[in-house]
Amino acid sequence: MGLSAQHNKAGAVLPPRRLARAGRGEARAGFLFALPWMVGLTIFTIVPLLLTFYIAQTKFQIVGPPKYVGFANYEAMWTDPAVWTSAGNTMFFAAVSVPIKLVMALGLALLLNRIAALSGFYRTVFYLPFLMPAVAGSIVFMLLLTPDAGPVNIALEALGFNPPDWLLDPKAALWTIILLSLWPLGVETLVFLGGLQNIPKDVSEAADLDSPRGWHKLLWITIPMISPMILFNLVIGIIYSFQIFTQALVVGGTTGKPAEATLMYVVVLYRTAFRYFNVGYAAAMATVLFVGVLLLTLLIFRTARSWVHYEGESR
Amino acid sequence: MSTMTYATPKPLSRRSFLQSTAAAGAALTLPSAAWAQAEGQLLVWLPGGSDMFCKIHTGLLESFSAKAALGSATTVCGLGQDAEFTQALIGSITAGNPPDISMLWDSPVSLGAQGAFMPLDDMMKGSKIPIETWPAGLLSSCQFKGVTYGLPVTAGVYSMWYNEELFEAKGIPSDRASFPKTWTELRKLSKEFTEWDGDTLKVAGFMPNRVAETMAIWSALNGGMLFDEANLKYVLDSEQNIEMMNFFVDWFDEEYKGDVNLIDRSSNFRDGYPDANTGMGPAFREGRQAGMQSGSWLMGDIYADPVPVFTRWNLAPNPYGPSGTASVSGTWPNWFVIPVGSKNAQAAFDYLSYLAVEGSVDWYQQIPDVPTNSQVKLKAPTGLVEKRGQEFADDLTAFLGTQAEIVTPMWNSPVQSFGNDQVARAIEKIYTKAQSVKEALAEAQAASQAELERVLAG
Numbered sequence: 226m227g228l229s230a231q232h233n234k235a236g237a238v239l240p241p242r243r244l245a246r247a248g249r250g251e252a253r254a255g256f257l258f259a260l261p262w263m264v265g266l267t268i269f270t271i272v273p274l275l276l277t278f279y280i281a282q283t284k285f286q287i288v289g290p291p292k293y294v295g296f297a298n299y300e301a302m303w304t305d306p307a308v309w310t311s312a313g314n315t316m317f318f319a320a321v322s323v324p325i326k327l328v329m330a331l332g333l334a335l336l337l338n339r340i341a342a343l344s345g346f347y348r349t350v351f352y353l354p355f356l357m358p359a360v361a362g363s364i365v366f367m368l369l370l371t372p373d374a375g376p377v378n379i380a381l382e383a384l385g386f387n388p389p390d391w392l393l394d395p396k397a398a399l400w401t402i403i404l405l406s407l408w409p410l411g412v413e414t415l416v417f418l419g420g421l422q423n424i425p426k427d428v429s430e431a432a433d434l435d436s437p438r439g440w441h442k443l444l445w446i447t448i449p450m451i452s453p454m455i456l457f458n459l460v461i462g463i464i465y466s467f468q469i470f471t472q473a474l475v476v477g478g479t480t481g482k483p484a485e486a487t488l489m490y491v492v493v494l495y496r497t498a499f500r501y502f503n504v505g506y507a508a509a510m511a512t513v514l515f516v517g518v519l520l521l522t523l524l525i526f527r528t529a530r531s532w533v534h535y536e537g538e539s540r
Numbered sequence: 541m542s543t544m545t546y547a548t549p550k551p552l553s554r555r556s557f558l559q560s561t562a563a564a565g566a567a568l569t570l571p572s573a574a575w576a577q578a579e580g581q582l583l584v585w586l587p588g589g590s591d592m593f594c595k596i597h598t599g600l601l602e603s604f605s606a607k608a609a610l611g612s613a614t615t616v617c618g619l620g621q622d623a624e625f626t627q628a629l630i631g632s633i634t635a636g637n638p639p640d641i642s643m644l645w646d647s648p649v650s651l652g653a654q655g656a657f658m659p660l661d662d663m664m665k666g667s668k669i670p671i672e673t674w675p676a677g678l679l680s681s682c683q684f685k686g687v688t689y690g691l692p693v694t695a696g697v698y699s700m701w702y703n704e705e706l707f708e709a710k711g712i713p714s715d716r717a718s719f720p721k722t723w724t725e726l727r728k729l730s731k732e733f734t735e736w737d738g739d740t741l742k743v744a745g746f747m748p749n750r751v752a753e754t755m756a757i758w759s760a761l762n763g764g765m766l767f768d769e770a771n772l773k774y775v776l777d778s779e780q781n782i783e784m785m786n787f788f789v790d791w792f793d794e795e796y797k798g799d800v801n802l803i804d805r806s807s808n809f810r811d812g813y814p815d816a817n818t819g820m821g822p823a824f825r826e827g828r829q830a831g832m833q834s835g836s837w838l839m840g841d842i843y844a845d846p847v848p849v850f851t852r853w854n855l856a857p858n859p860y861g862p863s864g865t866a867s868v869s870g871t872w873p874n875w876f877v878i879p880v881g882s883k884n885a886q887a888a889f890d891y892l893s894y895l896a897v898e899g900s901v902d903w904y905q906q907i908p909d910v911p912t913n914s915q916v917k918l919k920a921p922t923g924l925v926e927k928r929g930q931e932f933a934d935d936l937t938a939f940l941g942t943q944a945e946i947v948t949p950m951w952n953s954p955v956q957s958f959g960n961d962q963v964a965r966a967i968e969k970i971y972t973k974a975q976s977v978k979e980a981l982a983e984a985q986a987a988s989q990a991e992l993e994r995v996l997a998g
Contacts, residue, residue, distance in 0.1 A: 286995075287630050288656040288880075301994075306983065371818040372805035390801045392817070395972055479623070480961055484968045500623050501958045501991070502630070502651070 277515075280508035287502050298509035307493050308510065311481070314399060315490040319466035322403045327458055330410045334417035335443075348418070352411030359471035366405050367392060367476065392476055398486040405472045413458045420451035452533040460522055467518050470495065490514060582613040582887050585639040587625040594618065596906050597643075600899045604891050629879065630656065638879035641888035644690065647951035648682050648877045652689025653995075657877040658885060660688045660892075668893045673914045675944060680769060681873060681951035692873030693896050694909035696835030697943045698757055699869060700746075700859070701812065704852040706733065706830050716939070719856035721867070723761075726859045727791050733830040734795050741796070741806035744823060745830045748788035750800070750810060750971060752964035754833060757870035758784055760948035762861030766963065767953040772996065774959060774988040776966070777981040780863050785970055785977040787861065792971065800971045812838045814846065825849070833858065835872055836940050839908040839924055855939055869943040870950055874909055910940045955995050959988040 281298055283291035302308050337347055354362065369377050370391035381388035389397040424447065432446040448455070473481070473489040479496040481488020490510070498507035584601055586594065594617035605613035616639065619628050626646060632638040633656050648657055664671050671679070674691070682690040704714035710732055712718075720726040730745025749758050756766045764780030767773075775781070789798075796803055803809055808821025812834045815821055823829040825842065827849040842848060857867040876895065878888045895903075900911035901919060908921045918941060920933035953959050962984035969975040975983070 284994075284997075286654050287634060288651065288654045306987070367817055368819070371820070372801075374818070374820065390805055393801050393804050395974065480964050480968075482968065484972045484974050485965065496623075496961070499627050500961075501955070502654070503991075503994075 277508045277511050280505055281512045283505045285505040287504055298506045310485050311488045311490040311493040314488055315467060318403060318469060319463060322406045323462040323466050326407055326462060330413035331417050333414045334421055337418055338421045351414055354409040355411040360475055363472045363475035393483055395484040395486040398483055402472055402487055416454050416458055420454035424450045449534045453535060456529050456533045460525055463521060464518055582610050582884055583639040584615045585619060585642040586617045587645050588618055596903060604894045633879045633881055636881050638881045640882045640884045641876060641878050641891060644875040644877055647956040648690035648875050649684045649952055650954050650956050653684040653954045656880060657689040658880055663889045669896045669913060675947055677947035677949050678871060678912050680949040684954055690875045690877040691892060692912050693876050694900050694903060694911050695871035695873035696837040697869055697871050697910050697940050698754060698833055698835050699943050700831055700856045701834050702831030702854060703850055704854050705850045716854060716856045720859050722859050723861045731795060739802050741803055743828045744809050747809050748791045750967055752960050752967055755963050756950035757948060760868045761858055761864045763863040769949060769952050774985055776985040781981060782977055783863055784861055836908050836910055843927060868948040869946050871947050910944050912944060955991045958991045962988045
């Protein structure tokens with residue numbers, strides 16, 4: 226093959242000018258096909274993001290034009306007890322719910338990976354809760370957890386326990402929200418299951434020969450082999466947990482009942498924008514959340530170099 | 541040498557595809573222009589409410605439309621309650637396509653002060669509903685710095701509800717005149733009824749208030765207020781309010797074991813409706829509560845599910861506190877506003893005049909929201925006449941009329957929702973013992989005042 230011509234996949238040779246023209250045509254077609262997505266991304270993501278940064282520096286009450294106030298909204302956040310309370314609740318929620326969810330999803334995936342019969346059925350069953358709207362799921366849980374008449378407390382009392390006031394007691398309410406968030410595990414489980422099924426059989430068999438103890442294999446073979454999936458579920462879990470909204474709003478309303486125990490950061494953001502119509506302040510809260518989650522995600526990616534192993538990677 | 545052939549998809553070229561996409565997009569946007577509000581029509585928006593509520597208002601608009609010979613008139617019901625409805629309304633105002641007139645279930649002061657609603661003062665001059673025909677306490681819920689941004693056409697009037705049969709079973713006089721006049725008397729009476737079975741509250745007398753929306757009434761009953769409209773200042777941690785909350789907490793600790801959870805897991809003792817979250821109660825209709833404070837709208841719902849286990853109930857004036865001197869009442873009005881950008885502002889105001897004087901009579905007969913304009917001649921609600929007889933219904937209507945005359949100013953802050961949330965937060969912190977009365981009210985005061993100053997800063 227000469228320098229002035231190249232083979233296509235079928236072995237055909239195109240002259241350079243035609244190749245260049247075809248390449249430009251391909252590029253144009255590619256660009257046109259990507260254009261709707263790029264327009265959508267620009268209009269619905271990039272522009273709103275930039276607008277949020279701008280609005281965060283204004284006093285904007287929806288009705289009437291925004292007025293530039295510099296960093297006044299950020300300064301006000303420092304002294305706002307609702308921001309600190311909700312940020313504390315949200316961080317606690319993220320710190321507790323994400324690890325529990327990962328462990329439960331991994332456990333479920335390990336079980337599903339061993340089941341041969343009806344595996345499709347079980348996967349569907351575990352994925353179904355994810356398809357239920359969060360509002361409906363939360364209401365069902367609220368009815369189940371009703372203090373006196375709820376089936377959960379009736380069952381616990383029958384077994385001799387002294388059940389908590391799940392959603393009435395400020396000490397129990399946040400844990401109840403965490404419990405609610407653990408219910409739809411389907412996506413994380415399927416991601417782990419995909420990783421488990423990609424572990425080469427020879428590696429797995431070799432591990433079985435080397436050590437009869439199951440947990441050795443889990444710790445030294447399985448977990449390292451699915452570490453990219455753990456990273457993925459961890460990052461997505463963190464992002465979602467910092468944005469918890471629906472369950473918290475349904476359970477605690479905009480005031481985080483009882484006694485602000487369920488008051489989450491995004492609920493405060495929502496009520497600031499759409500109940501108090503203080504959109505500038507809400508935009509500042511959104512900006513802080515964006516930067517916070519971004520930094521946390523970058524930190525996770527930075528540490529991931531030491532614990533995530535990719536196939537074919539050498540160190 | 542092999543040859544290369546390029547497939548030529550003739551049926552639709554990229555250019556044709558893009559052209560047809562653009563045409564389809566344009567076609568899809570056209571109907572939105574058709575939905576835009578036009579002149580010569582009257583579009584009325586209502587927040588949530590029952591089917592009956594929507595039917596009544598559709599009928600009222602039809603009657604007015606026929607009288608005024610309007611081209612067309614439409615009532616849009618069920619756009620969501622509270623925040624959802626307000627969001628939809630603001631969205632339509634900022635988009636330049638608002639309804640001509642809208643009902644609100646939240647004070648119009650906040651959004652009116654920001655320029656969302658038309659000032660009505662000029663239109664009211666020389667109209668059928670001049671400013672002097674409205675009770676001042678009620679009108680203040682629509683006014684900011686002397687400008688009127690809406691009208692409280694009807695209002696649920698708050699008073700004390702009590703179960704006459706429970707009173708009589710204990711040998712306590714059940715007539716209105718004998719009802720306690722002060723909080724101390726009410727607290728003493730309450731003890732007569734309250735019964736515990738272990739940690740379950742079987743029957744309650746009266747409860748110290750835990751509802752944020754009505755705290756302004758209780759504050760006024762103790763000679764205080766939550767928001768000083770004249771000086772544009774919150775006074776949540778005033779001496780009267782601290783005294784009020786201390787009185788409530790003391791009462792609560794003595795009679796109700798100082799534990800809100802024990803009460804809330806026993807039934808709904810807060811109002812006359814089933815609890816929205818747990819479905820429990822209401823204890824009052826279950827015959828497990830001697831009385832409570834509630835709005836007059838309950839008269840329209842009390843015989844619905846769950847049907848009360850008793851027949852005879854009555855209303856009495858709100859008792860006053862240690863620093864109070866007389867009974868006052870409060871309201872939760874049905875406000876009407878004309879949004880900025882209304883295409884038919886004059887027709888909307890004419891409808892408002894009709895509703896305030898003629899329409900509210902029919903409205904009250906079907907749903908007992910009390911008409912507030914002084915020119916209205918009230919007729920007793922038909923449902924109540926059927927259940928309790930003409931004499932009782934007339935007596936109650938007259939009583940509500942007198943209560944509407946002693947309404948304390950409330951719903952009058954330009955940061956009403958924010959202030960209300962702060963009061964709700966303080967109440968929860970106080971009753972769950974998370975904070976002392978002084979601390980909780982001081983925090984609520986500081987936050988509300990800061991928000992007020994931020995909004996007033998322009």
